Amino acid sequence: MIRTVATTPFDGQKPGTSGLRKKVPVFQQPHYVENFVQSVFDSLEGFEGETLVVGGDGRYFNRETIQKVIKMAAAAGFGRVMVGRGGILSTPATSCVIRKHEAFGGIILSASHNPGGPDGDFGIKYNVGNGGPAPEHVTDAIFARSKTIGEYRISDAEDVDLDTPGITRVEDMVVDVIDPVEDYAELMGSLFDFGAIRDLFAGGFTMRFDAMSAVTGPYAKAILEGELGAAAGTVVHGEPLPDFGGHHPDPNLVHAKELYDLLMSDKAPDLGAASDGDGDRNLIIGRGLFVTPSDSLALIAANAHLAPGYKAGIAGIARSMPTSGAADRVAEKLGIKSYETPTGWKFFGNLLDAGLATVCGEESAGTGSNHVREKDGLWAVLMWLNILAVRKQSVAQIVGEHWATYGRNYYTRHDYEEVDSAAADALMADLRGRLDGLAGQMIGGLTVEKADDFAYHDPVDGSVTTKQGVRVFFTDGSRIVYRLSGTGTAGATLRVYIERFEPDASRHALETQGALADLIAISRSLPDIEGRTGRKAPDVIT
Ligand code: VG1
Ligand code: CO
Numbered sequence: 001m002i003r004t005v006a007t008t009p010f011d012g013q014k015p016g017t018s019g020l021r022k023k024v025p026v027f028q029q030p031h032y033v034e035n036f037v038q039s040v041f042d043s044l045e046g047f048e049g050e051t052l053v054v055g056g057d058g059r060y061f062n063r064e065t066i067q068k069v070i071k072m073a074a075a076a077g078f079g080r081v082m083v084g085r086g087g088i089l090s091t092p093a094t095s096c097v098i099r100k101h102e103a104f105g106g107i108i109l110s111a112s113h114n115p116g117g118p119d120g121d122f123g124i125k126y127n128v129g130n131g132g133p134a135p136e137h138v139t140d141a142i143f144a145r146s147k148t149i150g151e152y153r154i155s156d157a158e159d160v161d162l163d164t165p166g167i168t169r170v171e172d173m174v175v176d177v178i179d180p181v182e183d184y185a186e187l188m189g190s191l192f193d194f195g196a197i198r199d200l201f202a203g204g205f206t207m208r209f210d211a212m213s214a215v216t217g218p219y220a221k222a223i224l225e226g227e228l229g230a231a232a233g234t235v236v237h238g239e240p241l242p243d244f245g246g247h248h249p250d251p252n253l254v255h256a257k258e259l260y261d262l263l264m265s266d267k268a269p270d271l272g273a274a275s276d277g278d279g280d281r282n283l284i285i286g287r288g289l290f291v292t293p294s295d296s297l298a299l300i301a302a303n304a305h306l307a308p309g310y311k312a313g314i315a316g317i318a319r320s321m322p323t324s325g326a327a328d329r330v331a332e333k334l335g336i337k338s339y340e341t342p343t344g345w346k347f348f349g350n351l352l353d354a355g356l357a358t359v360c361g362e363e364s365a366g367t368g369s370n371h372v373r374e375k376d377g378l379w380a381v382l383m384w385l386n387i388l389a390v391r392k393q394s395v396a397q398i399v400g401e402h403w404a405t406y407g408r409n410y411y412t413r414h415d416y417e418e419v420d421s422a423a424a425d426a427l428m429a430d431l432r433g434r435l436d437g438l439a440g441q442m443i444g445g446l447t448v449e450k451a452d453d454f455a456y457h458d459p460v461d462g463s464v465t466t467k468q469g470v471r472v473f474f475t476d477g478s479r480i481v482y483r484l485s486g487t488g489t490a491g492a493t494l495r496v497y498i499e500r501f502e503p504d505a506s507r508h509a510l511e512t513q514g515a516l517a518d519l520i521a522i523s524r525s526l527p528d529i530e531g532r533t534g535r536k537a538p539d540v541i542t
Contacts, residue, residue: 013035024121052107053105055088059116061122084177105127115247116244131373132345206271209234209274211240212256213237213249259283263286279378295409298324298330316336321456337356345366351460409499410516420492423532423533434451444522498523500515
């Protein structure tokens with residue numbers, strides 16, 4: 001039976017960079033999940049009888065929330081829910097399933113790279129029919145609805161058995177429990193030269209993939225160890241755990257330190273890789289060399305034609321604004337356009353749908369292409385494997401040649417986490433207020449060329465998104481960017497992105513923090529980070 005339940009709005013159900021993210025106890029409040037899910041459904045039209053894809057990264061509270069979503073989808077009139085077995089579907093796999101099965105949309109339960117568990121983070125994100133995150137006009141409508149909601153509808157049916165594949169029903173709606181890996185693995189096989197990668201492994205190539213006890217374990221095991229013949233044990237931390245083993249499933253040099261240390265040691269395999277909680281981020285480390293995500297995007301763009309799915313070449317490259325300009329140099333050389341979007345994958349969807357861009361990436365370890373409408377961790381790893389298999393060189397050789405051809409963009413991001421929100425807002429407001437006066441000023445030995453607050457004009461739908469980050473450009477081509485995170489759940493996180501282009505090949509082997517030392521000092525003094533936040537140094541450097 002379908003029940004209508006009276007409710008009252010909750011404050012703050014505003015989707016951020018990638019959906020609604022809060023601490024688990026916030027989501028556990030009575031009606032909290034239901035209010036948000038009903039606000040999503042109330043903001044959509046035309047889904048009667050259509051398919052909704054539902055899955056998550058397996059974190060704590062995943063299963064309970066999936067049961068609610070299924071019962072509410074039945075009450076709302078969806079015709080079918082496709083849900084990953086065990087409630088598991090990585091973010092890129094969800095995008096793949098939505099597209100392949102022409103679903104109306106999907107709901108992804110994840111807080112990505114943030115920790116899970118009873119005191120950890122949780123999240124709900126709605127994706128539209130192209131498989132990508134809902135664009136801003138949809139998330140704005142969801143938020144507006146959440147502020148006025150007075151009731152929601154839910155079936156009082158028994159919980160669905162999520163562990164047995166096959167078809168059941170909730171009310172009139174079909175529930176199809178699907179293999180979470182199958183469609184995705186098939187798509188990967190259609191894009192990459194699995195035969196060449198198999199030969200690579202058969203020839204003694206070694207790798208470690210750290211799934212960080214998160215969602216990619218089953219995908220990586222099936223594809224890398226299963227289909228491609230990588231040695232058993234190549235995938236470590238391969239079982240998705242509700243608390244990710246107590247770690248941050250964040251594939252960066254801080255949280256994947258064990259992997260990094262291995263790749264820097266004399267026991268290093270040829271390639272180290274990792275992915276995040278929901279499987280959309282990637283970390284690539286060659287023997288003795290970490291590849292920054294910004295460089296990885298540029299390298300993938302320059303070499304994509306070596307993979308069968310991209311052999312006709314790429315139409316354009318898109319990167320988020322804080323991502324380094326390395327990819328722009330590749331676009332220039334290839335004679336294709338590069339696009340600069342605000343942070344978050346939702347801005348790439350229009351460019352991909354319109355065929356303007358083929359490859360996209362973010363400095364935050366996100367890379368992907370037009371094969372789905374999310375960034376895709378394993379895709380990036382397979383792309384690297386395909387490139388390595390064809391070029392028969394090491395990661396370090398390939399990166400070195402790339403820098404010699406295009407120059408090197410030294411790049412680092414400094415995060416100041418859990419800063420007092422009011423202090424962070426004041427810091428940004430102060431910077432914004434000073435923008436006009438910065439040009440021409442000499443700071444810490446460098447001269448400011450111009451400064452602005454990034455605004456994006458979507459070339460496809462004409463929408464304008466403002467206040468996406470303060471950019472300070474220097475006359476030597478360096479850049480510092482400031483923005484506040486839109487994914488955090490406690491206080492504010494100030495992200496400071498620092499970049500310098502170095503054309504001189506004799507200066508391509510410097511240590512990054514040293515190469516950027518003058519800019520790093522300016523990045524702290526210019527907005528007086530210590531005075532305003534009490535922080536002398538960042539919490540995380542990537
Ligand atoms: C961060 C990253 C951004 C990424 C987003 C979602 O956002 O900077 O590049 O798209 O996380 O990634 P923010 O607003 O905190 O800077 V995921 O892997 O969390 O879905
Ligand atoms: Co993620």
